[in-house]
Amino acid sequence: MPRQFFKFNGGVMPADHKAASTSLPIAEFAALASLPGELVIPLQQGNGGSLRALVEAGTQVLKGQRIGVGYDDTGTAVHASTSGLVKAVEMRRMPHPSGLSALCVVIAPDGEERWITRTPFDYRRAGLAATRDYLRDAGVLVGGDFGATGQLATLVINGAESEPRITCDDMLMRERADGVIQGIAILREVLRASEVLIGIEDNQPEAIAAMRAALAKRGAENTQVAAVPACYPTGNARLLIRVLTGIEVPHSRRFADYGVECFDTSTAYAIYQAITLGQPMVSRIVTVAGNVERPRNIEAPLGVPLRALLALCGPQADTNRVIMGGPMMGMTMPGDEVPVVKTTHCVLAGSPALFPPPPPEMPCIRCGDCARACPADLQPFELYSFARARQFGKAQEYHLFDCIECGCCTYVCPSKIPLVDYYRFAKSEILARQRDQEFADAARERYQFRLLRAEREKQEKAARLATKAAAAHAPTAEDAKDAKDTKKALIAAAIARARQQKEQVTPANIDALTPEQRAEIAKIEARREALQSSAKTAPPQDE
């Protein structure tokens, strides 16, 4: 059953270095070392929204106990990743280049790993809405509009781990294919998908074989493992959907509008754990690689500091930075004490030898290599010149916000221009301006409201005077003046109302952004600070 694949333009093929971290099996953190003195669990995991703490300093928690939930019904819960005592609920540094802090639950493990009672969930009886709520409460990141759009034509499972050095999904599929397949079967049933396509890059033959074997054993119908051609960034959901189904979902639209959905293999596995085993998300598999002696995959409890993970793999002496994510899109961490969170799939130790500082930046020669490498079909060099000249309107016209920040353009640029840095900078500037605009609008509204209230008070006073006067005696000249005042006040108030309505028309902005875009933007936004400092050193130096 050879499948026809579809192509996207661009993409690059850097050396994948994946063999390094696949020679050792996945290890449980606890099997290699005892837990560190404290686990730090941000009340912020997932799509950026902050969570409400359910515990306070001094609370005794069990492994898997919910410790944070959303303020509304969209926030994905977080759980204690081990049993122990809550030491504090306080601000700690986030695993984010900005180095910003957020509220975290700090747990001192008691070393006993006592679980809550784990009961499987009967998703068949519960139905879609209840299953969605259950998964949210079990801490599985499935997205707010999970199953919100009825039947699906194709459910895409993303096992195309295209970024170099990252192998956590690869190893997950090799070793735990059965669980992944069961998770996929649940997804398929809940989302009523007619077809399931599991996309795995063809440079992961072991994972493909393991998944095919598990699939054959479980006998899931209309489910296929597709070995897609290895090419970065096929692991991007939008691009994988394109490769497998031929559908191009524009950046401004949701997958579900096109009858497709995409979930990672690790999400499928987390769903299996949550529903079949009744086990909320308290750990994840993390690739530890780069400048370490024994690169491997470790199943790490959430909240473990990155340094503890690195220590298990023998970091080399010249390590000068810790990167969360891969070499193409990973973020340099503000320190190595920041914790593993649900989206941590890889921790790289960096060294000047491994990731040397790029050669000096040269001017753009408009060679177009970046445009040929861009999977979003943008013209990166045009975006660059607009961003550099701070022509942000122009940059948006050239689809700045369609950029997925994959880094392909920077990777190929012969002039060694850090193009993506410019796009992040431009995006955050635009969003900051938009926010300022909104702030100004709000301020003006408040001012208008105050004026209006003053008018109303005046008017009420006049009315009061008028009635009092009318009750007391027959109309006099003075009363007539009062009545005129009242009328004047009424008219003034009406004018003020009309003016206010006119000014309330919101200015044109980067509107029509979907929630995912907003979430993405929020993520980018948080990088802002770090970027601005870099913008001072890297970008514009025109004479």
Added chain:
Amino acid sequence: MSNHAPYIRQPASVRSIMLKVLAALLPGIAAYVWWFGAGVLVQIALASAAALAGEAAMLALRRKPLWLFLGDGSALVTAWLIALCFPADGPWWLVVAAALFAIVAVKHFFGGLGRNAFNPAMAAYCLMLVVTPQWMSESQSPVAGQEWQWVALGYLLGGLWLIRQRVITWHIPTAFLVALTAIAGGFHVFNPAAYAGVEFYLLSNSAMLGAFFIATDPVTGATTPRGKLFYAGGIAVLTWSIREFDIYPDGIALATLLMNSCAPLIDRCTQPPVFGNKIEPPAA
């Protein structure tokens, strides 16, 4: 220094690209030397020396990192193209003046590497055509002839190699040669007495040099795939018309400059659709 992803870079650099362009010129130069003697090598050496000197002086004046930019090879490409376009038996100062003008005025007055709006070599050629027409006249200018066909073949080989190396794409050379063949062939069939045949154009060395090395200058040309087709087609048509109707023996230089000035507009009008916008999306 960038602190952000991606942390890895492909090895290609401006320098490696320019060196490949120079290497691709070698077969053509070899044929040139074989048929016409080593004179052209002297011209190349003179032009290179002048271009490098001009570049160094301007970099020093503009306080730019000298070795970084001097080593990028772009001045050498300009110099070699000048030497190859100019009459091989011209006086020594001709290429020197042209190379200096190209680097100092056309390149650096516009802001240096990557900023110049016009192709430096072609701008210098046009200037010399105006200032010293006696030295640039047809009798001395390289034109079609049995020997020149070998030189053209050399450029063709080098150009094809550049496409294989992904230094240039097929769009510009193809559009240039196809458009030139179409217009020249069309008019020749229509009136063979008045219009030269296709071979006259295609087999002249300047057509091949133009198709693969001059029109393909990325800095001054169109960059989108569709834009490149229009751009190169435009150069071909203008080259033909200038050659056919004007006093200038070699229309490529002027045609290139004219199209250079249209390149930004062409780019703007030929932006390819972005991902997901190639077909009408279904209703929400």
